Amino acid sequence: MSIKSTAGKAGALLARPFHRDGAPTRLHPTSLWAEAVKVAGLYLAPVWGKVRQWLDRYVRPVLGTVSGLGAVVIGAVVLLWILGAAFGWQEAKVAALLATVLILIAIAFILGRSMYAVKLDLARTRVAVGDNAVGSIAVTNNAPRTVLPSALELPVGRATALFHLPRMKAGDTHEDLFTIPTTRRAVITVGPVRSVRSDPLQLLRRQVLWTEPTDLFVHPRTTALDGPAAGFLKDLEGLPTTELSSADVSFHALRDYVPGDDRRHIHWKTTARTGKLMVRQFEETRRAHMAVALSVNTDEYERDDDFELAISAAASLGRQAIKEARELSVVTQRGPIRCETGKNMLDDMTRLAGHNRRGTAVDLARTLSDTVPNASVVFLVVGSRVTPSQLRSAAASVPPGVRCFAVRCYSGAQSARANIADLTVLTLGELTDLAAVLRKAVA
Template identity: 80%
Template sequence: MSIKSSAGKVGEFLSRPFHREGSPTRLHPASLTREAGKVASIYAAPVWSKIVAWFKRWISPALATISTLGWVVLGTAVFLWTLGARFGWQEAKVAALLGVVLMLIAIAFVLGKSMYAVKLDLARTRVAVGDNAVGSIAVANMSSRSALPAALELPVGQATALFHLPRMKPQEIHEDLFTIPTTRRAVITVGPVRSVNADPLQLLRRQMLWTEPADLFVHPRTTALDGPAAGFLRDLEGLTTRDLSSSDIAFHALRDYVPGDDRRHIHWKTTARTGKLMVRQFEETRRSHMAVALSINTDEYEHDDDFELAISAAASLGRQAIKESRELSIITQKGPIRCETGRNLLDDMTRVEGFNRRGNSVDLARTLSDVVPNASVVFLVVGSKVTPGQLRSAAASVPPGVRAFAIRCFTGAQPARANIADLTVLTLGELSDLAAVLRKAVA
């Protein structure tokens, strides 16, 4: 900053109004203090930024290596030395010196620079619940000298796995395999791999990161719905409705000609037999569009396993629709689920979390009718605590002519079917029963 520009800013800060006769007014002491602070900040800001940058680069990493036990030892050493100097206790001074010696020895363990090349490899980044998630860590010693034994840490979700590296010669590669449990649906962050240099007493602990973290998707379990269970999706041309049309592909009947009718639809054989013009009448068809409403309100489920069963059932329905290239929409109380591909669908299903402060199944059904007004098949996937009255209210939100099903998920229950008005209610106790339950629904 030039002297001229600095002087200009100082003059700006110290500017003040004048009396009518031209003499300057006096400034309040608080104003003088405030303006003096502004002037000082002009010169202090660059120096302060350099101090902060230096602290972050050199001091902060050094302080980060001191463990909680290390801080306790340092604090105790300072306290004992103060007592020894104040009261002349030589024993306290000796104990303080011992603590300092331990810290100096610990420094020798963490000094030095490791030269590793580390590769974290997950065989599959997407697995289903219960499948094996296998990975490997390959470590190469890139230095020209042998590397002493060390430890590697691998964070896996909330846990941390520990790998011991042996003494490695130059360019030597050491590989470890590991397996990640997949008992629950989750997105597990694996990594980053970090090396740890520490003294035997764990007073100092120096970490170095070697890889980037990777996400492991543990998808919900799904079941195949091929065969008769997919009958509700089979009509490639669409589902007929009760709405009549003069132009479509599903023939319904013949009627008298009315001025304005398309002459291409005149049935000439019948016209010749009856002596008057007759035209074909058709039923409108609707392209098969399946909509799935998955309730994530945990108050509607008896157990957590019921909630997981509901997610698996909705994911199975969605995968079948995608497999048959059907139009598909899936929504929850939190919003829509991506379903352009099977991977997107299962990834979003993996991230689904339950809430108990959002709308119930009735509200979800109303939202579905607004979001997907052109659906031809609707599935409401809910918990066992949803009452028949709530299901009746939910069914009333489904537009007329739309085939509606409700799947009540209750782990251990026997498969069953019931009807509430135009709604077919299916009870699902095991995911493997989904195909059989759907066969009953379309029979």
């Protein structure tokens, strides 16, 4: 055997780990650095966890009290002290001393502990667009001594409301009322209420949270529909099918009695006339099930107001169906909307956001036919940019025998009705015209 081949075998034996499965052993690690990192992690992880807890408990609250201006002043103080000590500049030392005094005064302003009992109360957590949400903040001084005037802040969405607290004796309660105007559909986070201590120069700012945040739902505007869902379903019992049944509400014909038939369905007059038992035969009916396909593709709408009008129209149709205890399904490109109650439906529609990369109205109609195959009436709520050919394709996806309407939402347009084959196309310009447009649709 040559020297070269012997050296190669020896190298292979040295490189091979002891474990047969190929895993490295403690004596033959694949990487000393990886092993060192692993060991360091095992021993340093508990220490780092304790350090993080200490930082979160003591250091972070202190740093959180420093405002932007305060950070600049503290940095200037450090720099001035260094320059004064290094170069002997008396002016720098004097300026550093004055800034240090300001910081100490600011610290004195934020020291102390407040003992408040704060209650945030919203009269209603669900309002419609245009309605004012009314609430109150009640503050009680639970401290055994009188507290000086202070301030409370109430975040309302991206804005912040400021409430000034007067001088309060022990046990005193101060209450403030507030209103939140609503102009657009949204979920607004109200709170948490926080007390604020700060110095006159706003160098330091200390906040204490007293309540939990509350969600305020600003539901889309809806309009009442007159009559049985504005007459868009003529048959309250549903549409008949071709399947026969021995027990239902729609009478079809008589047939000979077969053993096992319910005797309650025997037609005694015909039995007496023919001399043989005859039973009633019924035609199965399909209960009225309304399906609403709401397009959230913003490319299909001319303006944002058109999209809001579409949501309001779909919500109005859904509320009417729920009011009449009909089966309801609402589908969007983002998924189905909960329809167990009117509150759930409006909550989901409040959270609904448009997206320009979602499927078209044609894709939505196909999804609707797959997810709601037993619908008896379908509403396609779309924007004004949906073309007649797209509406025709969308209507073709609806199963035969299902009455289909398309509601094109275009703010300010004249309400109108048109037909594309078996599809009834309704143009809606104002939400208040919805009931009248639906009445025209079934006329």
